Amino acid sequence: MSAEDINQQPVDADNNAAAAAANDQAAANTGGTEAEKDNTVFDSIFTKKKNAADGATTADGTAVADANAQAANVVAEGDAAEKAPAQPDFQAQIAEMTDKLLRSRAEFDNYRKRIAREFGEVRDQAKQRTIGEFLNVYDIFILAVSHMETASDIESIKQGMQLILAEFERTFESLGVKEVAAVGKPFDARFHEAVAQESSDSVPEGSVIRQWKSGFTVGENLLRPATVVVSSGKAAESAAEATATGEDSNDGK
Structure with missing residues (x-):
């Protein structure tokens, strides 16, 4: 190195x-x-x-x-x-309303039939009650006729007729039937039916002299008006009026 x-x-x-x-x-x-x-x-x-x-x-x-x-x-x-509410089912609602309508119609038909049946029953009961009330009158009338065939005097026949009339009046009273008062009363077109007019010295003009048929009422309802004869006033006054009427007619000519 x-x-x-x-x-x-x-x-x-x-x-x-x-x-x-x-x-x-x-x-x-x-x-x-x-x-x-x-x-x-x-x-x-x-x-x-x-x-x-x-x-x-x-x-x-x-x-x-x-x-x-x-x-x-x-x-x-x-x-x-x-x-949010659900959409209504219109078909179901229509079916429900149709069913209710049919049920209501059936109920109404049953109601109408029931009312007709009950009305018939009430009418039959009213007939039965009325006829039942007059059975006593019929029995008394039969007895009077039988007694008349064997009776030797007129007084017994009169008594039988009076007894029948009394029974009629009793029956009318039980049924609520009243006779219309006519004789001597002023003429009332609601309850009287005039069939003739006569002069009278005792009965004032416009009042009933006599009645040919009796009138009857039930409660406020008129069964039949009384058939009556009405007074035209005194005979002298009636003649004077007739004469005056004739003179007036001649003057008119």
Whole structure:
């Protein structure tokens, strides 16, 4: 080994040491840079999340807020769709209304038949009651006829007729039938039917002289009007009126 080689070895050792130190420093610098980069990335992510939560106006924050708003809208639309009423089934409603109509019609037909049946029963019962009331009158009339065939005096026949009349009056009273008062009463077209007019010295003009047929009422209802003869006033006054009427007719000619 030469002297130059011996002298060169310390220099190379120094160079190698310097290179190693430089490499360590570079490695240290590189490691510090990567750590700083990682911290920068973490800070950026944290900032984006914080901006999105606070409603930041940065580009990244706006995108996150929009995404959250869209998600909220989707949830709201889903809730609204669940709360919205379902579309009515018109066919089912028509079928239900048709069934109700048919049922109502059937019930009305049954009601009409029941009312007709009950009305017939009431009418039959009224007939039976009326006929039952007159059975006693019929029995007394038969007894009077039988007694009349064997009776030798007129008084017994009169008594039988009076008994029949009394039974008629009793029956009318039980049925609520009243006879219309006519004789001596002023003529009333509601209850009287005039068939003739005669002069009378005792009955004033416009009043009933006599009746040919009796009238009857049941409660407020008129069964039959009384057939009556109405007074035209005194005979002398009637003759004077007739004469005056005739003279007026002649003067008119």
